[in-house]
Amino acid sequence: MRRLMWPRLAVALVLLLLAFGAIEVLPVTWLDLVNTAMLAAIAALALNLVMGHTGLVSIGNAAFLAVGAIGAVEGALYLHQSFPVSILIGAIAAAIAGVIVALPSFRISGLYLAVGTLSFHFIVLYAVQQVQTAQVGASAYLLPLATIGPLTLVSLQSWGRAILVLLVVVFLAYRTLLLRKPGRVWRAIRENPLMAEMSGAAIGPYKLSSFALSSFLVGLAGAVQAYYLTTATYESYTLDLAVLYIAMVVLGGMGSLYGPIVGAFLLTLLAQSLERIFGVLGLGVVVSTANTFLVRGMLVGLILAAVILFEPRGLAALLSRLGDAILARWPVARTRVPIESRGQPT
Amino acid sequence: MSDAVLEVRDVSVSYPGGGVALDRASLSVAAGEIAVVVGPNGAGKTTLCRAVAGYLPGERVRVSGSVKVRGAELAGKDPANIARAGVCFIPERQKVFATLTVAENLELARRQTARDPRTAAVDDEHVSRMFPILGERRTQPAGLLSGGEQQMLALARAFMSRPALIVIDEPSLGLAPVVIQTVLGALRQVAAELNVAVLLADQNIINTRELATRLYEMRAGELIQSQTGAAVGDYFAGHGAQAR
Numbered sequence: 001m002r003r004l005m006w007p008r009l010a011v012a013l014v015l016l017l018l019a020f021g022a023i024e025v026l027p028v029t030w031l032d033l034v035n036t037a038m039l040a041a042i043a044a045l046a047l048n049l050v051m052g053h054t055g056l057v058s059i060g061n062a063a064f065l066a067v068g069a070i071g072a073v074e075g076a077l078y079l080h081q082s083f084p085v086s087i088l089i090g091a092i093a094a095a096i097a098g099v100i101v102a103l104p105s106f107r108i109s110g111l112y113l114a115v116g117t118l119s120f121h122f123i124v125l126y127a128v129q130q131v132q133t134a135q136v137g138a139s140a141y142l143l144p145l146a147t148i149g150p151l152t153l154v155s156l157q158s159w160g161r162a163i164l165v166l167l168v169v170v171f172l173a174y175r176t177l178l179l180r181k182p183g184r185v186w187r188a189i190r191e192n193p194l195m196a197e198m199s200g201a202a203i204g205p206y207k208l209s210s211f212a213l214s215s216f217l218v219g220l221a222g223a224v225q226a227y228y229l230t231t232a233t234y235e236s237y238t239l240d241l242a243v244l245y246i247a248m249v250v251l252g253g254m255g256s257l258y259g260p261i262v263g264a265f266l267l268t269l270l271a272q273s274l275e276r277i278f279g280v281l282g283l284g285v286v287v288s289t290a291n292t293f294l295v296r297g298m299l300v301g302l303i304l305a306a307v308i309l310f311e312p313r314g315l316a317a318l319l320s321r322l323g324d325a326i327l328a329r330w331p332v333a334r335t336r337v338p339i340e341s342r343g344q345p346t
Numbered sequence: 347m348s349d350a351v352l353e354v355r356d357v358s359v360s361y362p363g364g365g366v367a368l369d370r371a372s373l374s375v376a377a378g379e380i381a382v383v384v385g386p387n388g389a390g391k392t393t394l395c396r397a398v399a400g401y402l403p404g405e406r407v408r409v410s411g412s413v414k415v416r417g418a419e420l421a422g423k424d425p426a427n428i429a430r431a432g433v434c435f436i437p438e439r440q441k442v443f444a445t446l447t448v449a450e451n452l453e454l455a456r457r458q459t460a461r462d463p464r465t466a467a468v469d470d471e472h473v474s475r476m477f478p479i480l481g482e483r484r485t486q487p488a489g490l491l492s493g494g495e496q497q498m499l500a501l502a503r504a505f506m507s508r509p510a511l512i513v514i515d516e517p518s519l520g521l522a523p524v525v526i527q528t529v530l531g532a533l534r535q536v537a538a539e540l541n542v543a544v545l546l547a548d549q550n551i552i553n554t555r556e557l558a559t560r561l562y563e564m565r566a567g568e569l570i571q572s573q574t575g576a577a578v579g580d581y582f583a584g585h586g587a588q589a590r
Binding site: 016080181184185187188191192194195197198199200201202203311 | 400401424425426428429430435437441442444445446450453454455479503507581
């Protein structure tokens with residue numbers, strides 16, 4: 001098994017170098033898309049934590065993004081805190097909201113919990129709207145420049161580097177947790193809550209920690225996104241957005257490690273470049289700009305249905321099979337080992 | 347009786363609507379003993395197992411009586427606490443985590459009873475010697491194992507968790523006769539090595555008669571007979587022959 005670590009590590013390092021390189025050379029419009037996708041990837045990974053690994057369905061994702069963003073706004077504009085402190089305030093606010101949402105999961109699960117998180121979405125959005133109207137009236141919040149020590153994030157390139165570093169840090173922490181005891185217990189809870197309990201695991205605290213950590217990361221993504229866009233308003237956090245995030249996780253592969261990143265990139269690129277695609281295809285006349293969001297919703301629905309029908313384990317499973325096929329021909333590694341190996345290396 | 351690992355006193359369980367599944371059942375099992383509860387379908391064997399393990403979901407199920415393990419009262423505690431008190435329950439179905447790998451299933455059983463890494467390594471080796479098939483399939487999801495192999499994994503998990511009491515419900519359910527012998531042999535081995543008390547419920551008298559050191563018969567929610575030692579053999583000589 002040890003021998004097989006290095007090709008994977010090498011692939012990861014090459015991908016990382018390519019990503020850093022891409023940030024420097026990509027045209028501005030594309031770079032903006034990539035930055036947006038990387039932020040979405042952080043939130044999608046976080047959603048996968050509760051949905052894919054712990055098996056708790058949450059439709060509250062857009063609301064957690066909103067809490068993160070508003071937390072950062074309050075931190076920056078009203079508590080006069082720096083960028084790092086403000087995004088931390090946003091993330092912690094979201095984590096606290098996550099704990100509150102998770103409490104019912106002690107008693108309910110499945111569809112009932114999903115409906116619970118749905119009502120959470122509307123409650124939060126209403127609250128945020130009230131606060132925003134009281135503070136800035138009908139306009140959106142405007143955020144100051146993001147400054148970390150001597151570094152000010154202004155250019156898209158500097159943002160790209162910063163977000164990529166954040167994504168890598170989040171992914172490594174998430175991966176470490178999932179491959180160790182918390183990940184095992186979370187998946188045991190998803191699999192069979194009663195038997196997980198009979199293994200001696202206190203499943204309440206584990207559900208809570210899964211929700212808290214997930215909403216912390218979603219809140220973090222929301223906070224950074226608000227700074228990135230330099231503006232935040234309750235209107236951006238729609239139920240559509242929450243569904244889009246669920247689609248990212250399902251498309252990428254529920255319960256996989258890196259799947260949500262792939263899902264986040266594909267769906268962000270698709271969602272943001274639909275108009276351009278229509279233009280190229282000459283469909284711009286047929287589908288007016290006002291209707292692109294409907295078409296987007298339809299496409300997301302179609303993709304979801306297709307994934308559920310043809311590969312319920314998502315793109316991660318497809319890629320993993322592709323990886324197996326390549327590894328099988330790899331000169332040094334003759335044993336077949338799943339890319340998505342979940343066991344600890346022995 | 348003070349050396350009994352499991353002591354059940356007057357445990358009654360009734361389901362909403364007035365159905366009494368278990369009527370003042372009392373039994374005790376000492377370390378190293380394998381108590382077998384036999385009885386037809388619906389007699390209350392599974393309810394007895396679940397009452398001991400704290401696995402009676404639903405608020406409207408009424409449970410009364412006392413369940414003591416190594417002297418500690420466990421009635422009314424939640425399954426996690428009961429598990430930590432040394433009770434390992436292997437249910438009839440869904441006895442392993444199907445999408446987790448074999449290694450992860452084992453790891454989950456071990457980590458809950460915090461022990462040091464040296465014994466962990468010894469345990470790993472021991473388990474792969476006792477259950478070679480599990481060693482071969484460490485990285486596979488447990489759901490891909492056959493029924494017998496899943497039962498083996500459940501027993502290996504039991505071994506890992508170092509319980510004082512193993513409660514096992516219908517271990518022979520859905521298994522081929524030759525596999526049943528292997529599984530029960532493994533159970534006997536685990537029980538002997540850990541000097542653990544075993545409470546086993548099974549419809550099938552023939553499969554379990556060589557295993558039993560203590561026998562209870564259950565009918566319509568009541569434990570009506572108990573035999574120990576040589577009497578178990580006599581009982582089977584009378585009933586087993588007919589069953590055959």
